[in-house]
Amino acid sequence: MLSFIIRRFISAILVLFAISVMVFLIFFATPGVDPAARIAGRSASPAVVAAVRAAFGLNRPLPIRYLLMMDHLFIKHDLTSYVNPNTPVIPQILHAAPVTLSLVVGAAVIWLIVGVLGGVIAAANRGKFIDPLIMFAGIAAVSVPAYWLGEVVNYFTQSKFHSSVFSWVPASGYVPIQQNPWQWALHLFFPWLTLAALYAGIYARVLRAELVNALNEDYVRTARAKGLSERRILMRHALRCSLISIVSLFGLDFGALIGGAALLTEVVMGLPGVGQLTYNSLQDLDLPVIMGCVMYAAFFVVLANAVVDVLYAVLDPRVRVA
């Protein structure tokens, strides 16, 4: 087991390395584009461009440039933004991280509860009315663009019904939890719901499909022949075996979201998290910040992948021998 974990993490590091190379190549080595001009930003003067070229060693061969960038980013920690000069990138990211964390953790709790409940209820009542109802809601949830949903929610809570039903909804923005927990939660309430809605739908559908499959397996037939109640069979046998895929799915989604995949929701809801930072830097073509954000996100995705693989072994004893 231990060697399995070690091997998994080594390959995770290798993948991170590969991603850093990929990002570098995309931003610096795409044929036909001038990296210096882009780092300096859209409206930089030729002098700034020349300075950038020198600072990043863009006259040097590719591998050296790559090493220099990695040096600035990881070792010297002094990668600075070129749109907001003298603003170091890494602290910016770290400052934004708790916001994203708050958003994602809260939404995750909601979507897990709703999604699992939805999947279990749909599977337990398969064929009856509530089953297709839940599944329909699930499909709707998957088909909705995240940013659009956020906008629509904003429309209803900030504008249309703001004076009546939703008068208690604060304007968009973020309040840190240390400052005022109640306001923190209030400001995050609708963002949580918006983000959770999308994922709850997916999880309910996946869980229901897994449960229905499990309920047709031989071991469920044995459990029934043992005289166990349907409820116990569903919860203790079918669900336990279906959880494996849900947990792996959750691990991957959670990892991606922590890294800033919720950027659209953050932007629309006015939350200054990592996602919004990424979005802004993309708008401004602020390359160092983009680089930092992408590596940050990739790190969590790769980490989540590795953790999920390990968790898989914990949950499914059959995998452990491998």
Added chain:
Amino acid sequence: MPDEPVATDAVLSVRDLKVSFATRQGELRAVDGLSFDVGAKEVLGIVGESGSGKSVAMYSMLGLVRDSNVTISGSVRFEGREILGLSDKEMEGIRGGDVGMIFQDPMTALTPVYTVGWQIVEQIRAHSDMTKAQAMARAVELLGEVGIPNPASRVHQYPHEFSGGMRQRVVIAMALSCNPKLLIADEPTTALDVTTQAQILDLMEKLQQSYGSSIVIITHDMGVIAEMADRVVVMYAGRPCEIGPEIDVVRRPRHPYTWGLLGAVPRVDSKNQRLVTIPGTSVSPLDVPEGCAFAPRCEYKMALCDQRPELHGPRDHQDACWLSDEQRVAIRSAPVGEAS
């Protein structure tokens, strides 16, 4: 169907069991009029090809058929009590407690994420008030009884850590854990290799003696019947063809299908016995003929066979065939290759 009195000491008493499914292609008659008794400590064998309805019959008796398109009719009495039509809650006490089941494929019969001990304990505690510790001790005992070495340590292992034969033993241990009065074994050895088959059958016989339960064993293998069964029901296309004591059915089979299953038309003066195969393919349950189900494949088909034959004959050994006794004798003493 002659009205047979219900044997008062029968553990299981089935009368005219019919199971059919409503499908898009029409009505699928899986079981069409099955009746038999299982006495105390008796082993009943149900034999037939795949698709003959033998498994469906037993599952439907215990309410294990979950298809909403199924229709079950007839009477099934367990220890005198009618169990067909009982609710799930009422059946839960019987399943696993009074009636234990062993399934065909040991590789998939156990839940992969729990240890075997946990699963046996689950069944025990579902039917009794034992504490976890007591139930676990009983589980270890059971594993020992079915011949698993080092039961105290193996009880904490997962199903995938056991071989096929070992897993089947675990399933048997689990089925016996609540001292059931009736054990139903659905092709328990089909998925195992020949040596293991023999071991498992021996084990079942031994346990049957010590536990005193009745057994219904479902199989397509006449060899298993010959070894284990006291009485036999031969099924074809959901209908019973022949029923009687094993000795009689094997030595003096009356139905042409049984002849086919036994692989030979018995000949008194044979030197070269050629293997006889049953020509044709088994009938689809959607297309069972109104008359005798076996007629399309039967060498001895007559005009009379357009009417469905019912079980008839001496009380003990009955068959569903229009052939008269004289005709049967003539067939059995003719040389191979000549039709009667």
Added chain:
Amino acid sequence: MAALGVVTVMVIACLLAPVYAHHFAHVDAFSSNLNGRIRLNGRWVSVLQANTQGLGLGVTPIGPTWHLNNYFLGADNQGRDVFARFLYGGRATMLIGASSALICCIVATILGLAAGYFGGAIDWVVSRVFDIVWAFPVYLLAISLSVILLTSGLNLGIIHIGAGSLLLPIIIIAAVYVPYVGRPLRGIVLSLKEREFVQAAIGSGASDWHIIVKEVLPNVAPTVIVFFPLMVAFNMLTESALSFLSIGVQPPNASWGTIINDGLGLLYTRPWVAIAPGLGIVLTAGALNVLGDGFRDAFDPKAKLRGSI
């Protein structure tokens, strides 16, 4: 089946966008119409009207008129007919969604087949490529590529694709999702390779090409067919996200994503500009999902047995 109907309606409606624009509404969906006037209830009305609320500054476009040939959903802040743009946008979004899904499925099938069937070095390379591309958070990869390529287009040797071309989003989105389809396909090919009928074909001396096309491909095809509508839905959503961020479809072209972006500023006054394209996406993607589910149920023999013992 209903899903198929919805998708068809959407496709046809949007394909007819130019027809609608020219003949029914007599509007040009793409050029600004700041001073336009339309006839409404017998009177001439300005398309962009002076604000009477708030500070009284600026102009507000008119809202939905609910007349089918007269600014059905109102105007946007350039005075353009929202409904006409909705139809055009639908064309772009669906076109991009469908083409990139098609390219993605084809490439993924080829790579999956090659990796699964030939194994060895080919498999190693393809799998590593899949791993790396997929490890990159999907949206981020799409965004990164778009940011780079959209400023000046793609100039790779003989391939020149202009920055405003729709081909760029199509290729980018297709490339990003190839591992998503390719990996499961590779898994299926791997397990098929062990099956008897393939072994038999190999044993009887059939050429690799023959085996791949005649034996493996037909068994992989159902999975690809199930994936396809789902991928179209995914790709539509991705495209609209990219366009929303202004790195997808570029003006003067419009897609549902760009229209939503355009409508942001008007959200509290003229919500329909932003809401309509979103609804379009929801309906079309939803219908596609249902379609995909339907395909899957149709192909899965076990689905019919659901609910038996």
